[in-house]
Amino acid sequence: MNINDKIFAALYDVVNDSVESKLVGFRQMTAGAASGQVLEIGAGTGANFTFYKPDVRLTVLEKNEFMLAKLINAATKSGIYTNTVKGSSFYIPFADDSFDSIVTTLVLCMVEDLENTLLEIKRVLKSGGVLYFYEHVKSPKGIRSKFEDYINPLWKYFTNGCNLNRNLGMAISSCGFTKIHLENHQLSVGLPVKIPNIVGYAVL
Numbered sequence: 436m437n438i439n440d441k442i443f444a445a446l447y448d449v450v451n452d453s454v455e456s457k458l459v460g461f462r463q464m465t466a467g468a469a470s471g472q473v474l475e476i477g478a479g480t481g482a483n484f485t486f487y488k489p490d491v492r493l494t495v496l497e498k499n500e501f502m503l504a505k506l507i508n509a510a511t512k513s514g515i516y517t518n519t520v521k522g523s524s525f526y527i528p529f530a531d532d533s534f535d536s537i538v539t540t541l542v543l544c545m546v547e548d549l550e551n552t553l554l555e556i557k558r559v560l561k562s563g564g565v566l567y568f569y570e571h572v573k574s575p576k577g578i579r580s581k582f583e584d585y586i587n588p589l590w591k592y593f594t595n596g597c598n599l600n601r602n603l604g605m606a607i608s609s610c611g612f613t614k615i616h617l618e619n620h621q622l623s624v625g626l627p628v629k630i631p632n633i634v635g636y637a638v639l
Contacts, residue, residue, distance in 0.1 A: 455482065457622060458569075461634050462486045462540065465567040468636070471535030474559065476524050476552075477542035478502075481509025484517070494518040494534075496527060525551035532561045540569045543603050545596045553610045560639045568607065569634045571622070573600045579628070604633045612637035 466475070466483035469491060475483060478495045480502060487493060495506055495517050503519060510517040522528045525548035537556050546552045556566055574580045583599040590599050608615050615637045621629035 454622075458482075458540075461569040461620075461632070464634050465540055465569050465636075466538050469536035469538050469565075469567055472533065472561075473536045473538060474527075474529070474534045475538040476527075476556075477539065477545065478506055479541075480505040481513065483538065483540060484509050484513040484515050487515055489515075491515075491536075494520060494529075496520050496522050496524065498523050523547070525555060527555040527559050529559050531558055533559045535561055535564050537564070537566045538568075539566070541571065543568065543570050543606075544572075544598050544601055547596070549601065549603075549606060553606060557611065557639060562639060564639045566607070566612070566637045566639075568603075568636070569632065570603045571599075571630050571632050572604055573602045574631050607637055612639055614638040 462483055463486055466486040467488070470488060471491065472494070473487065473491045474494045474496060476496050478484075478497055484493075493515060497503060497506060497519065498521065500521060503521060506517070506519050510519070520528065524542075524546045537560060543549060543552065560566065574583060580600070587598060587600045591597060604617055604619075608617065615635065617633055617635035620632045620634065622632045623629050
């Protein structure tokens, strides 16, 4: 049993509820845009479920065993059928060309192996399939960027693997998608500084 996974699952909704109202538009642009056979990686406790179209066929990949019961409960409440699978993003347990859409929201900051996660996403997407993403990213500002690098080891430890300093826009843009649409946003969560975020989609 991973005690950090258990604590993270227990506190997830408390933390998420404090910012959820600010994320509605981003969830509409990602989960709300997905279609066909859909894979959501790292669904948390199911915050995206109410945004999916009624006719999607949703599979959820979640590595944290303590999230699984919450995900099943959220799916039941939202009235959406989900195939919930325990597994890791850098070894996705599905065949090549399995999905029309893949959704990640605030997940790529936490995956253990970002490079292989993106390779696996491309592998299981069908030709012409779309990755929809919403993520927080490394600040482009010099002083703050260096500070994020400095505190990241401590931050990562206390947040069960979240990285403050990943340039996810560059990672997604440079891994071979045929078309990328990416928007930069600054998210205010009541702190003195705003959090840089990206939202968009990448077509295989």
